[in-house]
Amino acid sequence: MTKPLSDYDSRASNTIPAAVGQGVPVVWMNPRYRNTAEILPTLPFSIVDVENTEKRWRCFDPLLARLFAELETGRIDSPLLSLDPSSRRRIAGNDDGAVLVKADHALPITGCIKARGGVYEVLAYAETVALEAGLLSPGENYACLAEPGVRELFAKHSIAVGSTGNLGFSVGVMGRALGFKVEVHMSHDAKDWKKRRLRDIGATVVEHPGDYGSAVAAARASFLDKSCAHFIDDEDSIALFLGYAAAAYDLERQLAALRIPVDSAHPLYVYLPCGVGGAPGGVTFGLKLLFGDVVHPVFVEPVASPCMLAQLATGIDRSVSVYDIGLDNHTAADGLAVARASMLVARTVGELVEAVVTVPDDELFLWLGDLWRESNLRLEPSAASGFAAAQRFCAATPGLGGNDRATHVIWTTGGALLPEAEFQEALSRARALAKAADR
Ligand SMILES: Cc1ncc(COP(=O)(O)O)c(C=O)c1O
Structure with missing residues (x-):
């Protein structure tokens, strides 16, 4: 399914900038970035896959509305917000350019972007199990998947996932709501409150001594060939990938509703942790x-965990880890503490990501504090990274700072459900940093 390796230029290997290995923040422009028209036809997925995903999502709306009181329409989406003027000025360099926040930190039920993939894959598995058992027929109202008889069937099935926390929670919430057994494999240093939150909803948490990658590998191995079981592979799942991809329709609709043009004169920059x-x-x-070349995707990674930068800079014919380049993968942005990028993703969008920006942890906390004070955004450190990156990217890109025709969308990926004590701790770190910087 993935693109043949020979299509990539292996001569571009070993081009990770030295600064990356030294943990110095960088704005890395992807030398493999190509025109959309050149790349999209070579990929194993197409608009048809994303359209089908969107249609399938909509089949589940009545079920989600039945299971979760907060989901009136059943649609899991987040608002598109404007940023406060002072933050906007710091990023775009003027008052006119649009700087918007795609607020997935407040996504219903889970408060994080990972629900778009995780909830979707659980629903897709539930659909398959129910169809096979003859408890669902095509065209039927999917709300029937919450009936006691179907729950009994789901209770005989297990779902497993390896996660830094937020994917596990998304899978846990959805899986448990339908009655599945859920097993979440996490690294030993994953946040305690994320583990507790999972146990509270009846999921089993399995802790592993290594990092996130080893938790995923152990979960994968323990579910190999297991019957009545499904493993959601964060590193290699097509369903997860397409579930996330469908989010593009939400943004397209919201930009149109705000009458924000996206065309060659009005480029769209999107910052994605x-x-x-x-x-x-x-x-x-x-x-x-949906938008072709006029959208400019910018990925954001912590300076200690730039796994996608390392992967794209090295080429996609072998997986590399941040440990290989001397980094320790220690960051307060726990959702981004990943040593090795997904090869499925690197191979699929490696030539569609314009840049990767790496950011130091301190900047995440400073932004987290400012955004709470100025914009009332409750973010976890991972989710604040897009602001630090947008500021660095605009400052480093000639003609972009002060360009009032560009629109910047910063995707805030988690945080609304952060426990109060965790959030207060993050705010006090932000205050200490601001004081030390004399701000
Ligand atoms: C808050 C938050 N932001 C961003 C991400 C990044 O998502 P991915 O691991 O799919 O790149 C995660 C992953 O768990 C996360 O928890």
């Missing part, structure tokens, strides 16, 4: 299908 790459990769794919 990147862990393993599934969420930003899927969204990039969807946006490129």
Whole structure:
């Protein structure tokens, strides 16, 4: 399904800038970035796959509305917000350019972008199980998947996932709401409150001594050939990828409603926090299908965990890890603490990502504090990274700072459900940093 390796230029190997290995923030322009028209026809997925995903999502609306009181229409989407003037000025360099926030930190039910993929894959699995058992027929109202008889069937099935926390929560919430057994494999250093939150909804949390990548590998191995079970592979799932890609329709609709033009005179810059790459990769794919070359995807990674930058700079014929270049993968942005990028994503969107910006943890906290104070946005550190990156990207890109025709969309990927104590701790770190910087 993935693009043949020979299509890539392996001569471009070993081009990771030295600064990346030293943990210095960079704005890395992807030398493999290509025109959309050249790349999209070579990819294993197309607009038809994303359209079908969107249609399938809509089949589940009545089910979601039945299961979750907060989802009146059943649609899981977030608002597109304007940023406060002072933050906007810091990023775009003027008062006129549009700087918008795609507020997935407030996505209903889970408060994070990973729901777009994780909830979707659980629903798709539920559909398959129910169809096979003859408890659902095509065209039937999917709300019937919440009936007690169907729940009994789901209770005999397990779903497993390896996660830094937010994918696990998304899978856990959806899987448990339908009655599945859910097993979430997490690294030992994953946040305690994320583990507790999962146990509270009846999921089993399995802790692993290594990092996120080893938790995923262990989960994959333990579910191999298991019957009545489904493993959601954060590194390699097409369903996750397409679930994220469908988000592009939401953004397209919201920009149109605001009458914000997106064309060659009005480019759209989208800043996407990147862990393993599934969420930003899927969204990039969807946006490129809808907007083509006038959308400029910029991935954002912590200086200690630039796995996608390292992967794209090295080429896609072998997987590289940030440990290989001397980094320790230690970051407060736990959702982005990933040492190795998804090869599925690197191979699919590697030539559609315009740039990767790496950001130091301190900047995440400073932005987190400012955005709470100025814009009332409750973000986790991973989700604040897009602001730090947008500021650095605009400053480094000639003609972009002060360009009032460009629109910048910063995707805030998690945080609304952060426990109060965690959030207060993040705010006090932000205050200490601001004081030290004499701001
Ligand atoms: C808050 C947050 N932002 C961004 C991401 C990145 O998503 P991905 O790992 O699919 O690149 C994650 C991943 O868990 C996350 O939790």
